[in-house]
Amino acid sequence: MKRILLYSSLIFVALASGCVPTTVSPVVAAGPEGTFTGQFMYFHLHSKTGVVDTTKANIQLQMEQSTGFKVTGDTATVHAGSFGSYIVNTAYNNIDFLDNTYPTTGTPTKLHLNGVYAYSYDGTILKMVAYSPFDTLTYFYTLKRTGN
Numbered sequence: 001m002k003r004i005l006l007y008s009s010l011i012f013v014a015l016a017s018g019c020v021p022t023t024v025s026p027v028v029a030a031g032p033e034g035t036f037t038g039q040f041m042y043f044h045l046h047s048k049t050g051v052v053d054t055t056k057a058n059i060q061l062q063m064e065q066s067t068g069f070k071v072t073g074d075t076a077t078v079h080a081g082s083f084g085s086y087i088v089n090t091a092y093n094n095i096d097f098l099d100n101t102y103p104t105t106g107t108p109t110k111l112h113l114n115g116v117y118a119y120s121y122d123g124t125i126l127k128m129v130a131y132s133p134f135d136t137l138t139y140f141y142t143l144k145r146t147g148n
Helices: 002-017
Strands: 034-045 052-064 068-073 082-089 094-099 115-121 125-131 137-147
Touching (some): 052 137
Antiparallel strands (some): 034 137, 052 068, 068 082, 094 115, 125 137
């Protein structure tokens, strides 16, 4: 009888231990930070003609979580020089840029780094892409980390 009680107790403890909640600390991957230099490409598909226009510019992007982002480089014609804050979502691999220089009314004359961009980052190369809501515009950034 004592053996049955002992074995029953051990089986109960073994089964009950599987019901104890465990805490798992999430692994947070570091988002991109530092200075990145490379190419911005803009693709525009004309809906009526089917012709694709492309435009390129060499830019520099500085990203630091505590101070925000800043775009410099070839900002004379295609891409606007800008600055603001950003939020990295490593779970969904996207970055939401909140450009302080984006006009509140009207259409901007140059493209701004503003809105949500899907990204991939391997510690050296940062690639970002955004699509327009009408699927006629695509923005690509291929940037290499060049400093802290």
